[in-house]
Amino acid sequence: MFSLNSATLSLIFLAITATRCIGQQPAIGCYSDGPNNILVPFDCSPFIEQFCASISEAPIPGGDGDARLVGCFTSTPGLECNLVATNFGATAAVPGAANCSAALTPAAACHVGGFGQFSDDVFIYGIDTVFNDPLDGPCDVILG
Numbered sequence: 001m002f003s004l005n006s007a008t009l010s011l012i013f014l015a016i017t018a019t020r021c022i023g024q025q026p027a028i029g030c031y032s033d034g035p036n037n038i039l040v041p042f043d044c045s046p047f048i049e050q051f052c053a054s055i056s057e058a059p060i061p062g063g064d065g066d067a068r069l070v071g072c073f074t075s076t077p078g079l080e081c082n083l084v085a086t087n088f089g090a091t092a093a094v095p096g097a098a099n100c101s102a103a104l105t106p107a108a109a110c111h112v113g114g115f116g117q118f119s120d121d122v123f124i125y126g127i128d129t130v131f132n133d134p135l136d137g138p139c140d141v142i143l144g
Helices: 006-023 045-055 097-107
Strands: 027-030 068-076 079-087 113-117 123-131 141-143
Touching: 027 097, 045 068, 045 079, 045 097, 097 113, 097 123
Parallel strands: none
Antiparallel strands: 027 113, 068 079, 068 141, 079 123, 113 123
């Protein structure tokens, strides 16, 4: 007689989950410089893990794209990195840190930032760098 213990079931579940996740890639789009050149090229990738870990703790309301969390990090005097998770779903949801990181990492490679989304995720994740008014001071916060 064949019996499965909880450790075996856990390994099977992990293998199925890993197989699903390995093959899925986020759709990535890059921002353009725009007419006013408000976006500037700068590496904001050092802030991705901190941002993604911090937003995976509480639900973001669903809605029309106004429901978002923004992480603002001062990277260099005069520049700030903005990382965003926007919930386009109908109901509140908690963004996953793994999807957030997997979407923002390739988006950060875009010239002035970009965005990414997995096909089965209600969240779109964005990253960019803008000029910061020195009188405003540093912006190292997560805003709801």
